Amino acid sequence: MRMIIVGCGRNGSGLALALSKMGHNVTVIDSNAAAFKELGPNFKGETIEGIGFDQDVLLKAKIKKTDALAAFTSSDESNAVIARISREIYHVPKVVARLYDREKAEIYKRLGVQTLSSTAWGIQRAADLLCYSPLHTVFSMGNGEVELVEIETTPLMEGHKVSELSIPGEVSIVSITRGNKTLLPTMATILQREDILHVAALVSSVGRLERLFGISNGKGI
Known part of the structure; x- marks a missing residue:
């Protein structure tokens, strides 16, 4: 995957190195070229000096061909602007913004920007959000411990009861969209082809x- 990290401080550089080691094509943007020293001599990605919300800089970083972007500068306002430009103008599939102000983080979540607060942040967590997953995160709750994800039923899931796809205290199907209607399922509800599930996990x-849902390399149901 092609990824952009804006901000090369301790957290941004750590994320860039982690993603690079995972084999992703990583470009790091920072307004201070000296910050790139944090990446060390073994970083295999690219670096660009510039302002992260400058569209010329983003175009130089090939944002139109980017799969994911993380805005990790020290400014909440800059991170929010970078995230919204990436989502709304360039339609980057996966966008994460680091916001220190938790109240602002909640506001931007409602606007469709995936956020990480200072209490919830972790390099592995950010990497998980940026990397491809068949799960589409709709909303993160609390400090990011619980997520509401959207999943379309797979062939392995069809014909199974909700009770068979639930783990008490860990995974719960909270709604099913079937055709043009959304219903609240019972444990006895049977999944059908093309059902869209909202799952709290x-x-x-x-x-x-x-x-469990048969959407990884595991054996599934």
Whole structure:
């Protein structure tokens, strides 16, 4: 995947290095060229000196061909602007913004920008959000411990009861959109082809969810 990290401080550089080691094509943007020293001599990606919300800089970083972007500068306002430009103008599929102000973070979540607060942030967590997943995160709750994800039923899921796809205290199907109607399922509700599920899950249980729903390399149901 092609990724852009804006901000090369301790957190941004750590994320860039982690993603690069995972084999992704990473470009780091920072207004201070000296910040790139944080990446060390073994960083295999690209670096660009410039302002992260300058569209000429973003175009130089090939944002039109980018799969994911993380805005990790020290400014909440800059991160929010970068995230919204990336989502609304360039339609980057995965965008994450680091916001220190939790109240602002909640506002931007409602606007469709995935955010990480200072209490919830972690390099692995950010990497998970940026990397491809068959799960589409609709909303993060609390400090990011619980997520509401959207999933379309797979062939393995069809014909199974909701009770078979639930893990008490970890994974719960909270709604099913079928055709033009959305319903609240019971444990006896049977999944059908093309159902869209909204599932509440602990972040720590996402791996189990993927295996249970048959959307990973696990055996599934």
